[in-house]
Amino acid sequence: MYNSKEEVLQIFADTGALQKGHFILRSGLHSSHFFQCAQVCQHMPSVTRLAELTLEKVSGLEFETVVAPAMGGLVIGQEIARQSGRRYIFLEKQNDALAMRRGFSLRPGEKVLITEDVVTRGGRVAEALAIVRGTGAVPVAITSIVDRSGGQVKFDVPFHGLAALTFPTFAPDKIPSDLSVVPVTKPGS
Secondary structure (H helix, E strand, C coil): CHHHHHHHHHHHHHHCEEEEEEECCCCCEEEEEEEEEEHHCCCCHHHHHHHHHHHHCCCCCCCCEEEECCCCCCCHHHHHHHHCCEEEEEEEEEEEEEEEEECCCCCCCEEEEEEEEECCCHHHHHHHHHHHHHCEEEEEEEEEEECCCCCCCCCCEEEEEEECCCCCCCCCCHCCCCHHCCCCCCCCC
16 A cells, blocks of 8 residues: 655655754754755645645545645645645734734635644644634644644544654653753754
8 A cells, every 4th residue: 555654754855854953843842853844845846746645635625725824834735725726825923823914814614724734732733723713714624744743633623644753752851861962953833
């Protein structure tokens, strides 16, 4: 059987997107691995393939609009919308919280696919769900390239990650000694 996880990891390896070191993730957790999806997103054939794989996972799902949180979901969200022929809008940070700006709107009952690049604890996705629901639109599913929670994060709509991975993450007060000696980087989202 075909394994999209292996293909996704190969794409990340080929583009230098899977990085090793000591990172502070947007969630505040520390990790020895970081997915810099921006490295993938500069290679449009890779973005095209990741969107194809995502759309295969949600084939048969009815949605009218793709919504992506900035920054990570921007490129993959737009490509998913392009390939599926759907409308595309993005949410962006305003005072460190997501907001719908630039005159974007959703109508009550509009079916929305929320897409993200990497999900660790699901904070930005939860914000996106609240914004979508606040307009009266209906989130029908969530997609991501990488599910860093290893399948542990749960939402109240179906969640489809292309690659579920379980690289360990650590609270700031629980960093292992071998990781604590590595210079820390906070790459952002």
